Amino acid sequence: MNAGNKAGIPDIEDILLAQARIRRQVRHTPVLNDPSLDEAMGCTLYCKCENLQRSGAFKFRGASNTIARLSEDGTKGDVATHSSGNHGAALALAARLDGRIAHVVMPENSSRIKIEAVKGYGGQVYFCAPTNESRAEELDKLVLSGYIPVHPYDNADIIAGQGTAALELEQEVPTLEQIITPLGGGGLVSGTAIASRSWGASVYAVEPEGAADTLASLRQGKIIQDFEPDTIADGLRAIVGVRNFRVIRDEVRQVLTVSDDEIRSAMSLYWQKMKILIEPSAATVIAAVRKNPAIFGGKKVGAIISGGNIHPADWLELTAER
Amino acid sequence: MNAGNKAGIPDIEDILLAQARIRRQVRHTPVLNDPSLDEAMGCTLYCKCENLQRSGAFKFRGASNTIARLSEDGTKGDVATHSSGNHGAALALAARLDGRIAHVVMPENSSRIKIEAVKGYGGQVYFCAPTNESRAEELDKLVLSGYIPVHPYDNADIIAGQGTAALELEQEVPTLEQIITPLGGGGLVSGTAIASRSWGASVYAVEPEGAADTLASLRQGKIIQDFEPDTIADGLRAIVGVRNFRVIRDEVRQVLTVSDDEIRSAMSLYWQKMKILIEPSAATVIAAVRKNPAIFGGKKVGAIISGGNIHPADWLELTAER
Numbered sequence: 059m060n061a062g063n064k065a066g067i068p069d070i071e072d073i074l075l076a077q078a079r080i081r082r083q084v085r086h087t088p089v090l091n092d093p094s095l096d097e098a099m100g101c102t103l104y105c106k107c108e109n110l111q112r113s114g115a116f117k118f119r120g121a122s123n124t125i126a127r128l129s130e131d132g133t134k135g136d137v138a139t140h141s142s143g144n145h146g147a148a149l150a151l152a153a154r155l156d157g158r159i160a161h162v163v164m165p166e167n168s169s170r171i172k173i174e175a176v177k178g179y180g181g182q183v184y185f186c187a188p189t190n191e192s193r194a195e196e197l198d199k200l201v202l203s204g205y206i207p208v209h210p211y212d213n214a215d216i217i218a219g220q221g222t223a224a225l226e227l228e229q230e231v232p233t234l235e236q237i238i239t240p241l242g243g244g245g246l247v248s249g250t251a252i253a254s255r256s257w258g259a260s261v262y263a264v265e266p267e268g269a270a271d272t273l274a275s276l277r278q279g280k281i282i283q284d285f286e287p288d289t290i291a292d293g294l295r296a297i298v299g300v301r302n303f304r305v306i307r308d309e310v311r312q313v314l315t316v317s318d319d320e321i322r323s324a325m326s327l328y329w330q331k332m333k334i335l336i337e338p339s340a341a342t343v344i345a346a347v348r349k350n351p352a353i354f355g356g357k358k359v360g361a362i363i364s365g366g367n368i369h370p371a372d373w374l375e376l377t378a379e380r
Numbered sequence: 381m382n383a384g385n386k387a388g389i390p391d392i393e394d395i396l397l398a399q400a401r402i403r404r405q406v407r408h409t410p411v412l413n414d415p416s417l418d419e420a421m422g423c424t425l426y427c428k429c430e431n432l433q434r435s436g437a438f439k440f441r442g443a444s445n446t447i448a449r450l451s452e453d454g455t456k457g458d459v460a461t462h463s464s465g466n467h468g469a470a471l472a473l474a475a476r477l478d479g480r481i482a483h484v485v486m487p488e489n490s491s492r493i494k495i496e497a498v499k500g501y502g503g504q505v506y507f508c509a510p511t512n513e514s515r516a517e518e519l520d521k522l523v524l525s526g527y528i529p530v531h532p533y534d535n536a537d538i539i540a541g542q543g544t545a546a547l548e549l550e551q552e553v554p555t556l557e558q559i560i561t562p563l564g565g566g567g568l569v570s571g572t573a574i575a576s577r578s579w580g581a582s583v584y585a586v587e588p589e590g591a592a593d594t595l596a597s598l599r600q601g602k603i604i605q606d607f608e609p610d611t612i613a614d615g616l617r618a619i620v621g622v623r624n625f626r627v628i629r630d631e632v633r634q635v636l637t638v639s640d641d642e643i644r645s646a647m648s649l650y651w652q653k654m655k656i657l658i659e660p661s662a663a664t665v666i667a668a669v670r671k672n673p674a675i676f677g678g679k680k681v682g683a684i685i686s687g688g689n690i691h692p693a694d695w696l697e698l699t700a701e702r
Contacts, residue, residue: 088410090432110412114655333436333688335657366655370692370701379692 067301068214073221073253080122080219083155085112087223089230095331099347101354104234106227109336109366113175115293116223116246116364117148117210123219124208125152136161138205140186140193142292143172144365145210150181161205163196165189169292171369190283190297211245212299221249227360228257236353237360238262240342241272241313242294244302246364251309259360260311262353264346266291266318266338272298272306273313290318290376293339293365312353316345324348326377337368338376389623390536395543395575402444402541405477407434409545411552417653421669423676426556428549431658431688435497437615438545438568438686439470439532445541446530447474458483460527462508462515464614465494466687467532472503483527485518487511491614493691512605512619533567534621543571549682550579558675559682560584562664563594563635564616566624568686573631581682582633584675586668588613588640588660594620594628595635612640612698615661615687634675638667646670648699659690660698 068076090105108116125137138161139149146162153160160181164173165188176183184200186192201207209216223246224237237254239247241263251261265272266289275281281303287295298306306313316324321338324345328336336344343361347354368376390398412427430438447459460483461471468484475482482503486495487510498505506522508514523529531538545568546559559576561569563585573583587594590611597603603625609617620628628635638646643660646667650658658666665683669676690698 085412085414088429088432090407092407092434094434107410109655110410112414112416329692333431333657335655335692370651370657370696374692374696 066214067305068218068221068252070252070255072214072218073225073249076123076218077222077225079126080119080222083122084119084222085110086226087111089227090332092331098327098331100351101347101356102358103347104227104231104358104360105363106223106360107363108223109334109340109363113144113148113151113179114365114367115144115148116220116362117144118151119222120216120219120245121145121148121152124213124215125156125158127215128206129156133206136205137208138197138200139163139208139210140197141210142295143168143175144293144367146181147172147175147179149208150176150179154180161200163193163200165193169372171367175367209299211243211296212301214301216245217249217252217301219249220246221253223362224250224253227362228254228259231360232257233358234259234360235357236260236262237362238264238343238346239362240294240339240364241265242339243296244272244298244306246362247310248302248305250362251305261309262346263306263310263313264342265313265315266294266321266342267315268318269294270315272303273315275303276307276313291321291338291342293337294342314346314350316342316349320345320349322377325373326379335366335368335370335373336363337365340364340366388536389627390540390543390574392574392577394536394540395547395571398445398540399544399547401448402441402544405444406441406544407432408548409433411549412654414653420649420653422673423669423678424680425669426549426553426680426682427685428545428682429685430545431656431662431685435466435470435473435501436687436689437466437470438542438684439466440473441544442538442541442567443467443470443474446535446537447478447480449537450528451478455528458527459530460519460522461485461530461532462519463532464617465490465497466615466689468503469494469497469501471530472498472501476502483522485515485522487515491694493689497689531621533565533618534623536623538567539571539574539623541571542568543575545684546572546575549684550576550581553682554579555680556581556682557679558582558584559684560586560665560668561684562616562661562686563587564661565618566594566620566628568684569632570624570627572684573627583631584668585628585632585635586664587635587637588616588643588664589637590640591616592637594625595637597625598629598635613643613660613664615659616664636668636672638664638671642667642671644699647695648701657688657690657692657695658685659687662686662688
């Protein structure tokens with residue numbers, strides 16, 4: 059059922075097909091460059107504004123592609139997933155647009171705005187303890203009751219959909235030397251790495267220091283499962299997926315880390331220069347580029363600004379602006 | 381020195397020339413449509429995101445065009461203006477990019493973010509009492525000391541520059557039936573009306589109820605000068621200009637009004653649907669379209685989202701979200 063090769067990993071053709079499949083539904087988000095941001099960053103930064111994507115995050119791309127593939131295959135019925143928020147909201151919206159309902163397991167400490175978004179798009183929310191075991195258990199129950207599971211990132215259709223953001227960016231700015239994305243479960247960065255194969259930009263990923271499970275897994279040569287994330291970047295607390303890990307290990311140039319304070323400061327900077335509020339997960343790429351002039355200085359860098367789902371009150375609390 | 385016809389009013393050719401003149405400096409801002417916003421609004425809304433323009437507002441278009449014309453004419457020296465904020469910041473930036481300094485008279489009750497923006501772009505700020513007389517007096521002093529005056533809206537080069545926002549929007553969505561803009565001094569709406577002549581969209585303008593001097597002037601057939609504005613839309617407190625009034629009287633289909641509460645509610649709605657913070661002046665167009673289904677219902681409407689220069693803390697205070 060999945061796209062891609064035998065191992066369930068999509069290839070560039072799957073991403074091109076996904077682009078064609080979802081283009082009427084997904085917003086072709088703007089790419090913004092700002093001279094005054096560039097000055098602060100020390101490079102030429104092309105921001106792919108997935109914070110302006112429908113549902114407020116890139117996740118709508120993967121969700122739309124997955125639902126569209128179910129429809130193509132004639133598979134009827136509701137879907138189920140677990141999510142700290144953005145994937146849940148995106149799947150709820152994509153499902154509703156196709157006449158389905160999404161059943162979403164969410165950690166009880168998910169941000170209010172993300173819970174409200176899932177409900178607002180017609181999704182059913184099921185709370186669980188904020189651990190990976192509890193998520194999996196709750197999801198198993200839903201799948202046993204007959205809903206179609208849609209893994210938030212360890213899934214070829216999701217990966218292919220997420221890859222369309224980088225594909226659009228590279229089609230618009232073909233001379234990019236580097237692309238950087240946040241790294242949680244690895245859906246976005248694995249899709250980005252596959253999409254970038256034919257363009258030649260080096261791909262970088264960023265984890266919060268408090269959720270650097272992928273970096274630890276890379277060092278051990280296998281995925282570490284027992285990891286307690288501790289970071290303000292609520293979208294990046296997941297453990298890297300199997301398919302995602304393989305792509306990252308083989309095709310991502312380097313996994314960087316940033317501290318929560320660097321994330322806060324990047325959120326402030328982005329607002330000051332761009333007048334756009336971004337969520338902590340999205341700010342990791344700004345923080346990482348700023349922190350690593352030896353890598354990015356003077357380069358043409360594409361940054362996937364992954365999402366903007368943060369309430370202004372929460373943004374103020376995190377950044378302590380004023 | 382000014383573009384345009386004998387009365388100092390630009391025509392469509394001046395706007396096309398302005399577009400070519402400023403295109404390397406001005407951001408070609410994205411046009412966003414969102415199905416869920418459309419549902420709430422009862423029409424198909426194309427939002428021209430001038431909140432994402434450099435300096436955070438459309439004003440950078442007029443300022444850039446004016447400075448570029450000075451350079452073309454070989455006119456050297458610093459410039460001076462009065463502004464509640466966005467024009468001042470835009471002129472400061474455009475001047476700095478051309479090696480000049482902008483001297484900006486600002487009412488002492490201007491929002492902090494706007495004062496900081498003028499200073500941040502290298503402008504010199506001169507505070508005055510929040511009255512039109514005090515503004516004019518202070519500006520006169522600066523002009524007497526030798527600076528070149530740049531009126532914020534009653535100026536053909538400014539009007540031609542502001543018209544490029546609507547021109548871009550109509551080039552991108554040529555089937556628009558209506559265009560709506562906020563109305564303060566009238567620079568944006570007069571440029572929009574002139575730009576729209578060859579496209580056929582009807583042009584509407586919106587004033588806050590507490591700053592509806594243009595509507596009162598239209599009813600009296602002449603510009604009312606003694607008017608004390610009272611509105612949260614700090615960008616729309618100016619008295620309409622002479623050139624602007626003529627264009628509005630002859631070419632704008634209708635001037636609508638909205639209350640401050642309708643503005644607040646539109647700011648919340650826009651954030652909920654678009655995850656973008658807009659300033660009160662920009663929210664007037666959302667409020668007006670929502671309030672007038674008899675005019676806009678079912679239509680293809682272009683809305684110039686004029687600016688996003690509001691601190692998240694001020695946004696929260698105004699909208700009382702949470």
